[in-house]
C-alpha cells in the first residue's frame with residue numbers, strides 16, 4: 015500500500031474495529047483529522063457505510079445466497095449503466111458489478127428461502143427487457159467472509175507467556 | 179548427581195526469565211508484555227511453501243551449509259539491504275536460528291580464557307554462550323540517557339588485553355537501542371584498532387522505526403573481521419521454524435561449518451524452503467508488521483511516560499525498556515507487584531544483566547487493544563504503588 019495513502023482508509027481496509035478516537039491514536043493524528051478523512055472518503059464515494067460481516071450460510075441464519083451471472087444488451091448512449099442501476103434497486107440485490115469476460119453483470123442476491131431467490135430470478139430479473147440470460151449459482155457454504163476465516167480448525171495461539 | 183556436571187555448566191546462572199515464567203504461566207487472565215517473539219503468525223504464503231515442500235517429499239538432509247538456493251537468496255537479500263556482498267558458495271552458513279549461529283561463532287573463535295566484549299543490558303544467551311565456549315564475557319554498559327546506544331568510549335574503558343571478540347546487537351533486545359552511523363564508525367575504528375572479530379547480531383534490523391538500519395559490516399575494514407548474524411524469527415515472524423544464518427569471510431564460515439557439521443548436520447529442510455519463500459516474497463508482510471509495531475511503540479512510549487515510567491522511543495525491535503525509578507520500587511518488586519496487583523507481566527531488567535537494574539522490559543509484540551488495556555493497568559499500578567512503597571535500595 016502506498017505510503018501516501020489516506021491513513022484512515024488504510025485502517026478501514028485493515029478491517030479493525032476502531033472508533034474515531036482509536037483511529038486517531040493508532041494513526042497518530044488528531045481525532046478531528048480522522049473525522050475529516052472520513053468525510054472526504056464519504057464525499058469521494060469510497061466509504062459508503064458500515065455493515066456487519068455475517069456468515070449467512072449457517073443454518074441458524076435461515077438465509078439463502080446466490081450469485082447470478084447476467085448477460086444484458088448494452089444500450090446506445092448508456093451502455094450497461096441504466097439496466098445495471100435498475101437491477102441494483104431491488105432490495106434482494108446485495109451487490110452488483112460490471113464484469114469483464116463471458117457475462118456482463120455479477121449479482122449477489124440474498125433471500126429467506128431458495129424459492130424466494132428463484133422467484134426473484136425468474137420473475138423479476140429474467141423478465142426485464144435487455145436481460146439476455148441468467149445463470150444462478152447458490153452458495154453452499156462460506157469459508158471466508160469479509161476477511162474473516164470461517165470454520166477450519168480453530169487457531170490456537172500458544173505463545174509462551176514469557177520468553178527471552 | 180551434581181559432581182557429574184561440568185563445572186562451567188554448573189556455574190551458569192539460572193535464567194532470570196525462567197522463574198518469572200513459572201509464576202506467570204500459572205496465573206489466569208494475565209496480559210503478558212513479557213514475550214520476546216512476534217504475536218503475528220507466520221504469513222500464510224510462507225507456511226504454505228513449507229507445506230508444499232513437505233508434499234513434494236522434501237524430507238532429507240541438505241548440504242551442511244544449507245540449500246544453495248537459500249544461500250543465493252540470502253546473498254541477494256543481504257546485498258540489497260545491508261550493502262555487503264557474500265558468496266553463496268563459501269561465505270554463508272544456514273543455521274538453526276541465530277541462537278545456533280552465536281554458539282557456532284563463539285565455539286569456532288574462542289580459546290579457553292579469550293575475552294568477549296558485549297554491551298549490556300543484552301539478550302539473555304550472550305553471557306552463557308560465551309561461558310559455554312570457555313570464554314570470559316566482559317559487559318560494557320549502555321545507558322538510558324543515551325538511548326541505550328553503544329558508545330566507543332565505554333568500549334575503550336572496558337577493553338582489556340586478551341579481548342578477541344566484540345558482540346553487538348543493534349537494534350537491541352531488551353532495550354530497543356540502535357546506533358547512528360557516526361557511532362558505528364567509531365565502534366568499527368575501535369574494532370580495527372584492537373584487532374577484534376565482531377559478531378553482529380542483526381536479528382531485529384528490519385524492525386527500525388526512525389532511521390534506516392546500517393550494518394557495521396559495511397564500514398571500512400569491517401567485512402574481513404565481522405560475522406554477520408541474521409535470521410527469520412523476528413521480521414518474518416518465524417520463531418518456531420528455527421532458522422537463521424551467518425555470513426562472513428570464508429575461513430571463519432568454514433570453521434563454524436565444522437562445528438555445525440558435527441553437532442547439527444544441517445538446518446531443517448522445511449524451514450529452509452520456507453525461508454526461501456520469505457526472502458523472495460516476504461517484503462510486504464514485513465512492512466505490514468513493522469507498521470503495526472511502529473504504531474504500538476508510539477502508543478506504549480507515550481502512555482508509559484505519561485504514567486511516570488520514563489523511556490525514550492526505542493529505535494528498533496519490539497521492546498521498550500522504561501525506568502521504574504519514579505515508583506520507588508526496584509525492577510523485581512515492580513514486576514512482581516504489577517503482576518500481582520494488575521495481572522500485567524513485564525520482565526525485570528536484571529534478567530538482561532546487572533545494567534538492567536532499575537528497568538523493566540515491556541514487549542509490544544501484542545495486539546493494540548491488549549496494549550491499551552495493559553497501559554491502563556500499569557498506570558493504575560503506578561498511581562497506587564508510588565506513595566506507599568519503600569524507597570528502592572539500589
Ligand SMILES: Cc1ncc(COP(=O)(O)O)c(C=O)c1O
Pocket residue numbers: 178214274275276277278301347350351379381409410411417420421422
Ligand atoms: C538479540 C537476539 N538474538 C538472537 C535471538 C535468537 O533468535 P533465533 O530465533 O533466530 O534463534 C533472539 C531471540 O529472542 C534475540 O532477541
